[in-house]
Amino acid sequence: MSNFIDFNAAKKLHDMEGTHNRISHLFNIKYPIIQAGMIWHSGWRLASAVSNCGGLGIIGAGSMYPDILRENIRKCKLATDKPFGVNVPMLYPNIEEIIQIILEEGVKIVFTSAGNPKTYTETLQKEGIKVAHVVSSTKFAVKCEDAGVDAIVAEGFEAGGHNGRDETTTFCLIPNVKKHISKPLIAAGGIALGSQMKAAMILGADGVQIGSRFAATTEASAHENWKKKITELQEGDTHLTLKELAPVRMVKNKFFNELEDIYVNGRDKDALIASLGRARSKKGMFEGDMEDGELEIGQVSALIDEILPVETVFRHLLKEFEETKMPVF
8 A cells, every 4th residue: 555645734834834823823932832830741842842842831739839820830931932831720629729829920821720711811811822622522622612711722631640531532632622612722641742743633632731741850849759650651551530520631550440349338438539649640650659659640551651751752753743644545
């Protein structure tokens, strides 16, 4: 079977480098590649490295006290003159203080998640801030459009960390969301290769958000034990659990098995909350406890076998995107 030049994909690559791409134009970046604002991974070093490579780096506010967030924003400003943003999970406490810091520090891009997009979108946009919101279903994507956000991130349940209850995959979610909205669309969940990026754009996405691949980089703030663990994961090593609280995809380890025991003994919601309340995610991803810590990562981790600098990740993504051709029938 011979190959032919995929002119549509070639044009998409060209558009990635210019103003034709809606995400590149919206955020004033070279490539429509967004680094997810992952807790315990996405500090100023990772965000600035991604932005310096032409993507959009995102500081993950979800694992930061307000003063730590302010410090990371200021350090990111010193490390890059390119656009960067902050991810704000709206289910976290002291949300109002976090929003105030974002306004005071002059952040220009905010990604919100895990909450009602109407809550802060207008407040942020009045200050000239671009707002994107993360959803896991077409229904909530439409609500985002109604709320007036600037872009929508549609995330399939392949993704790591907090997830949608419907368990809709990225390949099913993106074309359906595309049919129902007009705002720029960013695909997330299960994307770590340039070929996957191309597939998402063929399905209708204007850009991609990548988490797991950037988690295993030298610039990520996670513990080295955890980065090494990511490179060792195989298919089936992650699982979506905790639907009674907020669905989370995590690695099967001793802590995960303890959660499974709680399920076996009657799905005691209070017991689940008590187990999670021991700073489990910090213990795992930031402090490096691979047994008793909560380890959040996506299914695509099975494709990640090296800890790489962000610059190398970008080089691979763009090369794979360009070289992936569609076969002739």
